[in-house]
Amino acid sequence: MKRLSTLFLQLFLYGTGLLLTLVSWRLQTWTLASFALLAFLMGYQYGRARTTASLPEDSWRLRLLAYAAQVVGMAALAYTTGLWWLFLPTVVLLYGGHRLAYTTRAKPPLLLKIGVFVALHLVFVWMFVGMFTSMPYPQAQAALLALVAVSPAQRTRMNLFSGIGIGLACLYVAATLARDLAFLAFLLAFIGLLLTFLWRADDEDGLKANPVVLRPETDAVGVRRRWSLSVVSLRASVLLIAAAGLLFVLTPRFAGHPLVPPFTINAPIRSAPTGQIINPAAPLVRIAGSVDSASDYYHAFAGSFDLGYRSGLSSEIVMYVRSPAASYWRSHAYDTYDGRFWELADENLETIRRQGPLFNLQNVSWRDEQVFAQTYQIVRPMPNLIFTAGNPIQLYFAADQVAVDSTGGIRVGGALEAGTVYSVISLENVRNPDILRSAGDAYPREIAQTYLQLPSTVTERTRALVIELAAGHDNAYDIARAIEQHLRTNYTYTYFPPPQPPNSDAVDVFLFEDRRGFCALYASSMAVMLRTLGIPARVVAGYGTGDYNAFSNLYEVRADDAHAWVEVYFPDQGWVPFEPTAGWNGDPQTGPVQRWLFTGALEGLQLPPLPTEQIARAGISALGVVAPWLALAVVVGLCVFVARLLGRRIGIRSGADTGSYTTQTERSRRAVLAVYRRVQRRLRSRRALAQTAQEHAQSLPALVGLADLVDVAAYRKQPPSADEVQQAKATSKRL
Amino acid sequence: MMPRRAYIHKPTARAGTLIVASVVLYFFANQTQVGYIYVMAAAMMGVVLCAWWLNRRALRGVVASRAITTGDAIFGVRTPESSFHEGDDVTVTLTLSAPHAHAAQLALTECCPLAAPDSPQRQQALYVPTLAHKQRVSFSYDVTLDRRGVHTFAPLPIESRAPFGVFARRGMIDAPASLLVYPEVRSLRRLALLDRQLAPQTPRPVAGFGYEVIGARPYRPGDSPRHVHWRSTARTGQLISKEFADEAQPGLTLVLDVFAHPYAKTDTKHTPFEMAIKIAASIGDYARKRGYPLHLMVDDSALPAPGGAVEWTALLEYLAKVQPEGIRPLAQIISARSAQAYVVVVLPYPDMNAVSVLAALRASGVRILVIVIDPATFPTSSPAPLHLERGADTQAVVGALQAASIDTRTIAHGDDWTLLLGDNEMSLRKIPNTQQPISNTLS
DSSP states (O other): OHHHHHHHHHHHHHHHHHHHHHHHHHHTOHHHHHHHHHHHHHHHHHHHHHHOOOOBOOOHHHHHHHHHHHHHHHHHHHHHHTOHHHHHHHHHHHHHHHHHHHHTSSSOOHHHHHHHHHHHHHHHHHHHHHHHTTOSSHHHHHHHHHHHHHGGGOOBHHHHHHHHHHHHHHHHHHHHHOOSTHHHHHHHHHHHHHHHHHHHHHHHHHHHHOSEEOOOOOOTTSOOOOOOHHHHHHHHHHHHHHHHHHHHHHSOOOBOOOSSOOOOOSOOBOSOOOSOOOOTTSOSSOOSSEEEEEESOOTTSSSEEETTOEEEEOOOEEEEEEOSSOOOEEEEEEOEEOSSEEEOOOOOOEEEEOBTTBEEOSOOOOOGGGEEEEEEEEOSOBOSEEOBOSEEEEEEOSBSEEEEOTTSOEEOSSOBOTTOEEEEEEEOOOOOHHHHHTOOSOOOHHHHHHHTOOOTTOOHHHHHHHHHHHTTOOSHHHHHHHHHHHHHHHSEEOSOOOOOOTTOOHHHIIIIIIOEEOHHHHHHHHHHHHHHTTOOEEEEEEEOOOEEETTTTEEEEEGGGEEEEEEEEETTTEEEEEOOOTTOOOOSSOOOOOBOTTTTTTTTOOOOOOOHHHHHHHHHHHHHHHHHHHHHHHHHHHHHHHHHHHHHHTTOOOTTOSSSOOSSSOHHHHHHHHHHHHHHHHHTOOOOTTOOHHHHHHHOGGGHHHHHHHHHHHHOSSOOOHHHHHHHHHHHHHO | OOOOOOOEEEEOHHHHHHHHHHHHHHHHHHHHOOHHHHHHHHHHHHHHHHHHHHHHTTTTTOEEEEEEEEEETTTTEEEOOSOEETTOEEEEEEEEEOSSSOEEEEEEEEEOTTSOTTSGGGEEEEEEEEEOTTOEEEEEEEEEOOSOEEEEOOOEEEEEOTTTSSEEEEEEEOOOOEEEEEOOOOOOSOOHHHHTSSOTTOOOSSBSSOSSEEEEEEOOTTOOGGGBOHHHHHHHSSOEEEEEBOOSOOOEEEEEOOBOOOOOOOSSSOOHHHHHHHHHHHHHHHHHHTTOOEEEEOOTTTSOOOOSSOOHHHHHHHHHHOOSOBSSOHHHHHHHSOOOSEEEEEESSOOTHHHHHHHHHHHTTOEEEEEEEOGGGSOOSSOOOGGGTTOHHHHHHHHHHHHTTOEEEEEOTTOOHHHHTTOSSOOOOOOOOOSSOOOSOOO
16 A cells, blocks of 8 residues: 555656646746756655665664765865865764664654755755856755755665765766866775775675674684785775776777756856957066066967067966867967067957857857867966867857957957856868868958958068978968978977067068077968968967866866967868977867767757756745745754753653553564464464463473564564564564 | 586676766766766776676685584584484584685585484575685584485585675585484394394204204215214114204394385375384394394395395495385395394385285294384375375284284384384284374374
8 A cells, every 4th residue: 555655646746747847848937847857856756765675774884984985075076166165064964964864764753754855955946046146066065965965864775875876976076177186086085985885785794694604713823814804905906996097098088969058157247248358467567578477478368469579478277178189279360460460450340149058159050970069167367268179159158248250269258267167069170181282272352351461571581481482382281381391390489589679570580580489470470471472371379289187188278388370261161270380299270079879869859958047046936935934844843853852851751652662653563573473373372461472482492582572572662673573584484 | 636616607786787887977978078087987897897807716716624523512522433323413514715815705505414404404504704815714513413314415505796796706615525324223122032032042943063963864975974873874774964953143134125115205204114214223233232143135126235144334324325216025025035043024014915925934933023114103295195094004914914923013103112122012003993194293
């Protein structure tokens, strides 16, 4: 009967959730969707609580191991998110929850179950509220709080496994945010605790299931040999690290389409972008000449690009990039050169408004196999430029609008603060050299007008050098490669070439006077030389690839990775990047993206965008309705708890607690007594009314063990455990 | 060279969980491009591989041995002895060791064929948490030898899920031990057949080589001239030799009916045949102690019996092993063999065909004691054959034997046959005239 009622209630809750989902989909009201989610969760939890057939876990050692594993997961999350203020109280509350679960494991009170149920749903509401109100890492907070919320319900071995699973989920969330090798320490600690838990669990099962336990004897000389767990641990650790390491190295990595749009966690930028490039690293006063100190300021991230500026760059990490392929991270380009400065003459900006969670940057159709996603995590204040790879077509960014300039550079309304995260979906731009060679020279008029511009400062010897380099090549691609190769092999890279003489051309000085310089000079030289041949070219600013961390799969981009390179236009092919700077061995073109079976699996699947804002508003409104009642319930509950506590202290007992224990309500007591009655019938020997079970057993020695259990069932405060009930039944079978 | 053991090495549900978790993490790693999720996926799968490798060696080199001893409980000295009888208490010691490698979390089942089927010693679950290199663990338990026969300990089923319960390795390890349990031998206070004789050296009235003249016969070539009886020779006119008595010690022939009669099926060890074995062993012991050479007369098709005068241990060994599987009825066996001066016939099944042969044997001068066991009085797990239900056959056989002046004893289940065998009077257990067999009673 109970199982039927459980099943019915589960079906009812699942059905309600499904109905609410369909209605909310139809009406586009996300309030109902949030209640649908709650209904599904209630149905799952209710069914699990009633039908899980596992015994209360009596081993406090196992519980301690599970607790430790959960704490490690929580610590990893706190470390990667900085939520230490939440970590410490949740660790204490988690301990309290486990303690409560352990003491009430035989029969948890109904109030406890209700409390866990309500708390868990409040955690989810908190998460949605946090996502709307720009709370730091709302998902991480929810993971920590969820672990605490379910801890009092972790009575059985299966519950402890589930708790460890939630700890693993915390570790998963931490993994998505981890950037350094410290996460490995948390992972190793978690795995160590998990394996110790598994070992211990099997040991406990072995000790319980087998009544005879054999321990090693003392050896001939009487010295007891202790079996060293460390030997097996060491061997297992070495094997595990070797196996995991080998798998990690050999496992191929593929790119897939993100299942859900990446969340941006900072406050949205509300202001509209302008033509101005805002660079928070720009010094207040720019000193003419060289600036020896290293800073984050790269002078290419500005409205105009001064080739006469000399400065060092620090090696601080400015951003992390997650990308399935290596690339340069492009921000924008310059089209006009005047002998010293590069500028973007065309100040037209195309404003794009957000559509749902994303910006559609281009009106093109694409398939999942053609695109790849990059995620940028800003670590230090950065200019209001969006760095991209490949040919960006979609942008997920917390802003109302962005602007695209004539060179494809994307700007936002304010500088990027540390902690900003955004994602870009781009088309690959791997180009075939043979196709480029046959591209021809039919350049569109607007391209030719803009990107063939040259100042009068370009010298004859520059033009002569170009002609010399281009000799023997009959197409723009080979000429560009020849120039690129010449620059890479004949000039020396330095941050601090001599200052540019006044009234000189920066390219001329670099090519023929100094013969050394930084990336901007290389790029400028190549762009100018190509333009002299009538090949459209421009100087591009951005960051180089950075250092790849295989563990985090992040490219660690530092301030000194700031870079300039060249883009050359090919008819029908678009802008193709080249790298002329000596010593820079990266490829400005995006590397090949490895795809797999599931890359295009979601093509055509119209997943609705996750409406965090609406859900959050729904959560807040629901919370507004529920909160007063919840507060009242909490206050009443606390009062009842305190009253009972005080009552116990001063000796007030409830009617049921009279010193002898009723057998009416406790199933285990009834079970043992039923066995006793059955045995008496079988042996045709009934206990007299005035006889105790022990006295009765004196005439039937076979009943001695059972008589002990009968006394436990009838008189002991704590009802018989499941093991004792099983023991009684086994005795009955033997008799 | 020991045969290679066949172990079963199987993944558990945990292996499936870890593999699924690894695959899911790998999928999400590709979708999210988070490097550490690749690490987590590799770690999960690494745990599976590590557990697989370590578990393969979990039972490697675990050896077991057994020792069976019986000892003086008073002095606490345990000494290995070579003879074990039904009902004796012995101590079985099982020793496990791992001479080559560490072992852990060993779960094994000790199945003792010596114990009664319903005894807790029959099957015992053992657990060894850890067993280091060159360590050993021992398990001793006392058991009462339940049945006669050759008992061989089967290989020990053993399992280990170390180190993490991801894989389980199961197999059998040999701990060979075989024990021959002799039947129960009870001390008889008296045996009427043998007790009537003053001394075992009572000469038989059979011609042989001796000193006492018991008669005369015609001279046969080879007779000594000194043995010629001259008076008879003078009287008869032909050579007559003296006949001397055979002064060889008289022996006891144990006749046991091992024919495959249609005994009723039973789950207990209390069967007519088992009782017959005990009686035969006890009688043999009684005769041996009084110096009577023992001879065995049985159907060799069930089990070849030792010929001639049987050593006591040989008799016990035979009685320990023999089963009612003979193909020739008792009458045929008796007819074909010669018996000693005293014959004890134990009939676990009322065989009327044996009566006439026994009567003829009695008429030849052999002293016979027939012990008839009434199978209808024994517990059965299925209805006894119809003709046994009323014990009619037993009564008829006993009556026929008594009519042939053969000393007969009737033994029923539960009787103290040590007393009944010593009685001078023939006793016949009265079979109740009811339709219900006395069955399913325990002694």
